[in-house]
Amino acid sequence: MNQDLPHLENLKLLVVDDHEIILGGTIDVLRQHFPKAKIFVAKTAQTALEKVAHCQPDLVILDLSIPETEGEIARPDTGIQFLKTLMRKYPTLNLTV
Template identity: 55%
Template sequence: MEVYLGNVTVRFMLSMGQNVTEPVKLKILVVDDHEVVLGGTIDLLQRQYPHAEILTAQTVESALEQVKRQTPDLVVLDLSLPEKKGGIAQADAGIQLLKKLMQDYPTLNLIVQSTHVKALVRIKPEIDKHNGGFTVADKSLSSQEMLTRVEWALNGITHTKDIRPGRTLEVKPDWLMVLKLAFHEGLQDRAIARRMQVSERTVRHYWTKIQDVLDVYPEEDKLDGKNIRIQTEIRAREEGLID
């Protein structure tokens, strides 16, 4: 049996009728590609958990390797990360890392420390199903508030209201793909349909659903002289659906 006691996990082992306590050092992996932020987070955690082993990673590739090799008790990660060393940091890379971690390690405790927390709305269903602790800490939070989120995550608590304070967006993966192909790659509907292997009619249906979720009203906006696709892009960025 294991019990978390602030700085260490104590494992109680039954041996020949006696309880033997074996202290197990807490392991925390911090993932961030900014040296200053990485150093600040490490310093904060070391002061709070002086006996913990703090591991670091600055890319998606390195983070996955560290988790596989070290099996940390908690992963603290930014969303804006490069895939590999020398790559460009993107929030979508962090989103895909989170999805991979939740899929492969369903009880892993996670805390997202980022200025892009709204982007988590893209994987809200996966977060809701995750069995480990999952908390969110915007980088604007105070040190004490950050440490509170760390403690919650270590104790298996889920706290995700910061992802979206208001209503919950229900967005399907196909809709996110349409937004990505249209506004990241600049594709028109015919090209989007070919990439997704669906009909143009299906793509137009996806646009209708996307605009409905984002409160973009084509008829009203047209009367106001607004470009519907531009309005959709603006709202999608505001809601964190695209970078």
């Protein structure tokens, strides 16, 4: 993982979770600690992969139990496969699960 994060005012974070309550709580905590950060949200693996490519976040905060696409059931194996894909395609991306 790349340990060199930009200055806090330029920080870009991507939160991946399909549960509204957890997602809202995570974003609230992040905003308290990093008020100037740009926070992006994805609820599926497909959307998250698109956001990583488009937004180039400094950190991805990932729930492993996510659906592949909208309308599918959240499954841990989907999140694990997504994590493997991220690590292969973006080897310097900072990740937390």
